Amino acid sequence: MTKIEEDLMVRIAWLHYQEGITLSEIADRFGLSRPKVTRLLDKARRSKIVRFLIEAPNAHLLSLEEELKKVFLLEDAVVVPSSEEKDVAYENVGKGGAIYLYRVLRKGDLVGVGWGSTLRYMADNLIPKEEVYDVRFVSLAGGLTVGSFMNPYNIGERLASVYRGECYYIHAPNVVESPELREFYLAERVNRKTFEMAKNARLSFLGIGVVHPQFSTYIKTGFIDTQDMEIIRRMGGVGDIFGQFYDIEGNMLDLEIHRRTIAVSPLELRNMPNVIGLAGGVRKVEAILGAIRGRFIKILITDELTALKLLEVA
Incomplete structure (x- = not known):
């Protein structure tokens, strides 16, 4: 078995x-x-x-899943064991994502994928499904300039290879130098087709970022400096999806960087089915709450301590 x-x-x-x-x-x-x-x-x-x-000790996680769905009106939830080690915690959530993908994936599916450490761990823990193949994966955002471990190109390639399918990429950085350059990339025919595919995905898997100078991917990649991150925090920002920041109630902030970001927007995610957010760690509680309240995600995969804290705050 x-x-x-x-x-x-x-x-x-x-x-x-x-x-x-x-x-x-x-x-x-x-x-x-x-x-x-x-x-x-x-x-x-x-x-x-x-x-x-x-x-077994972890059986209570199932009741936590049901509680999350009831309290936050989620379509589904997966709760995995927590860990005090950051990388292990991310890996556990990624494994939860891999199990969920195995459970819901169908032959010929179109799946949108984001980027980040948790998504990479999901890709590394995929389980082949003999009856499921010819699956198309499509990037939901442009690429990162550094950090190949969690780049959408590497994640998409891994997903496509396991399920004998194809991956389609947005041929542009996630953040560009000017709004004009963003419009140039979006006008490219191949990118227009990729965005259209992304918005029609039956399943979409994405990570949730946090507004914190030590843990933000956008500071590590150089897209935002520490001073700008502090300004975002003072404006009420708690989290981001593909570098598009929002407050704890799920309201999008009015930021110049959004006009330079090449990605499916959180507002567009509202109209897409089966959007699955993968995020763990108590420091991400407010970011997860904002994503849920903004209706950017409909399904949550997280760890036990984070789930308990979400319910406590709610």
Whole structure:
């Protein structure tokens, strides 16, 4: 039995036996037939996996997921174990993203992808799915000038190779020198087609940035200096998606850098289905709250301590 099958069985068992969700509702939620759900429950009982996993220390994460969905009106949520080590915490959230992608991905899908450390860990922990192939992945933002580990080009290539598909890129930096240069890149035919694809993705995976001089990717890449970041913070900025900053209520800030940014905007994300935000760490609580309240994301993948803090603040 694979880890994915085990994970699916315990989730179905929890929803049915602990939350009282009907077999039909579970089938709809996971995109399965009702007989398939019944067979999984039978298999869980025969193998005693239900009793073992529901009594396991991490079984409470499933109830946390349900609480997040109820409180924040999310379409779905995944909660993974926390870690005191930053890189391990990011990797755990990335693994959660890989499991979620495996669960929902279909043959021939169109998937939008962002960039960042968490997305890279997701890409590195993907699990091939024999019946799923010919998947198209498309960048949601221009590339970074440094940091190949988390660049959208590398992440997209990894995703496409695992699921035997293609990846389409925005051929431009994420942030350019002037609004005029941004318009030049957006007018390129290949970029216009890529943006159109991105806005029509059935699934979109993205990271959530934080307004902090020590942890912001935009300071590390040189797109913003420490002084500008402090100005954004004083304006009420708490987080960003592809370098587009917002406050804790999900209101976009009026910033000059936005007019130089080449990416799908958070306001456009509102109209796209199945937008999945991957973010962990208590320092990102306000950024996650802003993204949820702004309706920039509809599905959240995070860690246990962050989930608890989100619920406490809410």
